[in-house]
Amino acid sequence: xxxxxxxxxxxxxAASPGSRWAFQIGTLLxxxxxxxATFVFLLVWLGMSAAANSRDVPLxxxxxxxLFGCVVFHELGHAAMxxxxxxxxxxxxxxxxxxxxWLESIPGGRAELLIALAGPAVNVVIAGVCALxxxxxxxxxxxxxxxxxxxAGMVQKLLSxxxxxxxxxxxxxxxxxxxxxxxxxxxxxxxxxxxxxxxxFVGQAIAAAFVVGGIVxxxxxxxxxxxxxxxxxxxxVAFQARREVVAGHAAREAMITKFETLAPxxxxxxxxxxxxxxxxxxxxxxxxxxxxxxxxxxxxxxxxLARSGRETPVLDVMIRETVSVAxxxxxxxxxxxxxxxxxxxxxxxxxxxxxxxxxxxxxxEFIVLAQRIAx
Numbered sequence: 001x002x003x004x005x006x007x008x009x010x011x012x013x014a015a016s017p018g019s020r021w022a023f024q025i026g027t028l029l030x031x032x033x034x035x036x037a038t039f040v041f042l043l044v045w046l047g048m049s050a051a052a053n054s055r056d057v058p059l060x061x062x063x064x065x066x067l068f069g070c071v072v073f074h075e076l077g078h079a080a081m082x083x084x085x086x087x088x089x090x091x092x093x094x095x096x097x098x099x100x101x102w103l104e105s106i107p108g109g110r111a112e113l114l115i116a117l118a119g120p121a122v123n124v125v126i127a128g129v130c131a132l133x134x135x136x137x138x139x140x141x142x143x144x145x146x147x148x149x150x151x152a153g154m155v156q157k158l159l160s161x162x163x164x165x166x167x168x169x170x171x172x173x174x175x176x177x178x179x180x181x182x183x184x185x186x187x188x189x190x191x192x193x194x195x196x197x198x199x200x201f202v203g204q205a206i207a208a209a210f211v212v213g214g215i216v217x218x219x220x221x222x223x224x225x226x227x228x229x230x231x232x233x234x235x236x237v238a239f240q241a242r243r244e245v246v247a248g249h250a251a252r253e254a255m256i257t258k259f260e261t262l263a264p265x266x267x268x269x270x271x272x273x274x275x276x277x278x279x280x281x282x283x284x285x286x287x288x289x290x291x292x293x294x295x296x297x298x299x300x301x302x303x304x305l306a307r308s309g310r311e312t313p314v315l316d317v318m319i320r321e322t323v324s325v326a327x328x329x330x331x332x333x334x335x336x337x338x339x340x341x342x343x344x345x346x347x348x349x350x351x352x353x354x355x356x357x358x359x360x361x362x363x364x365e366f367i368v369l370a371q372r373i374a375x
Contacts, residue, residue, distance in 0.1 A: 022093050031079055031101075032091040033072060063154060067161050068094055070126055074119040074165065075101040081118035085111040090340075105336055108192045113184035116177045120169050123162040130159035173203030175232035196240040203233035239339065245367045246335050252327035254334070254366040255348045255356030261286045262314050264293050269310030271301050281361075282345040284354055285318045292354055294318035297343055324349040327356075331366075334358055 022034040072092060078101045079089035088104040101119075106112065133155050170178040179199050186195035210226025213219070246254075260274045262283045271283060281298040296318045304317035323337055324347040334346050342360040349355065 028072070028076060028092075029079065031076070031089050033094070034091055035094045038095065059154070063157055066154070066158060068099070070123060070158065070162055070165065071099040073122050073126065074169075075099040077118040077120075077122035078103075078115055081115045085115070087111075087115075102340060105333060108187050109184060110188070112180055112187075116180035116184060119177055120166045123165045123169075127159050127162040127166070130155050130162065134159065171206060171229075172199070173206045173229045173233060174200060174236040176229070179203050179233070179236070193240060193244050196237060200233040200237045204230050207233065242335060242367055243332055245370045246331040246363075249331040249366075249370075250327065251325050251329040251331055251334050251346075251348050251358060252356070254331055254363055255327070255358050256362055257356045259284070259357060261354070262296060262318075263287070264313065264315035264318070266314045267310060268301060268305050268308065268312045268314065268317070271296055271314060272305060272310065275301065282357070282359055284322075284345075284347055284357060285314055286354060290353055292322055292324065292347055292349060294320045295322050295344060295347065297345070299343060319344065322347055326350060331363075335363060338363060 022036045024032050024034050026033050071094065075092045079092065082089055082101075082103050085107055087107060090102045090104060092099055092101050103115075107115070169176050170181070172178040172182040174180070174183075179202075182202065183192075183195045183199040186198055190198070207226045207228075207230035210229065211223045212226075214221070214223025214226060260278045260280055260283060262271055262274070262285045264285055264287060274280065274283065275298065283296045283301075284292060285294040285296055287293045293315075296314055300317060300319060304312060308317065323341075323344060325334055325337075327348055327350050329348075337346050338358070338360045345357045345359045347354060347357050
């Protein structure tokens with residue numbers, strides 16, 4: 001019976017939620033590797049910059065690709081360590097500013113500490129291998145010149161880049177790994193909630209210093225990084241506060257039980273009528289046997305109406321890859337699912353039948369009510 005209880009709380013997803021504007025380039029360790037569309041603009045910008053400064057454009061692009069390969073291995077380090085603690089990594093997405101490993105959940109304490117350290121540890125290993133290669137070929141020491149990006153060899157540049165990646169990621173500020181390391185260490189003595197607030201305060205102080213330093217030195221990129229770090233720390237505090245509220249609650253306590261559903265053969269015109277009449281934004285699609293066939297969010301409905309018209313069957317445009325949980329699933333896990341993709345509802349399914357759904361909006365209402373009641 002204990003195993004059945006665990007099964008009841010397990011999250012079930014038809015597929016990885018993916019990322020908008022990102023396309024898959026491969027799979028490593030069973031984890032989809034995706035590149036965000038904006039990454040292409042980075043390559044174009046670097047190519048134009050290299051050409052304008054009479055540098056070797058193909059070599060510069062190869063270096064950037066090699067550097068992002070190091071970022072992929074960095075994220076795989078996080079994923080491999082997370083797997084040791086039973087945490088699944090849904091995907092790794094590469095953005096122009098770096099990579100993100102999307103974990104199914106974020107454990108605290110010792111687990112978070114080791115997961116956060118695993119990424120920079122990979123870069124330390126890569127830097128060590130590069131140093132050995134440099135020593136083997138008796139190449140110039142990488143730190144005899146100041147920032148030797150222009151004239152150094154590829155191996156030397158990769159060594160320097162990986163050292164910088166370690167130093168940058170270990171800054172004790174969210175969303176960098178150093179911020180998570182700081183929180184994990186503090187949580188061992190003062191608890192996760194207080195540790196998050198202290199780590200966020202430290203991160204925001206560092207971010208403010210970056211912004212001021214960037215303005216004084218007229219380095220807009222430094223100021224941009226400071227702003228990014230400040231916002232990241234603020235979001236982490238807000239997210240942790242929401243997790244504290246939903247802790248101990250189950251999906252059945254927050255789910256919507258009165259809502260309209262669509263059949264696969266219904267038209268988009270019918271869906272539009274329900275959108276206006278029911279003031280409901282997301283519509284589960286249920287087949288004749290009562291099984292969930294998909295979901296039709298408001299954004300998908302409006303886009304399909306403009307593209308295909310009112311007579312188009314819901315079956316042609318619905319999202320088939322739904323995210324579902326059992327009624328007894330922990331609400332904290334549902335919050336993390338919605339945080340990753342607020343545009344799709346989480347469906348509550350029991351014995352194959354749809355029992356309810358949880359949207360980002362109604363979970364936010366549940367959190368507000370729970371906070372008021374707690375006062």
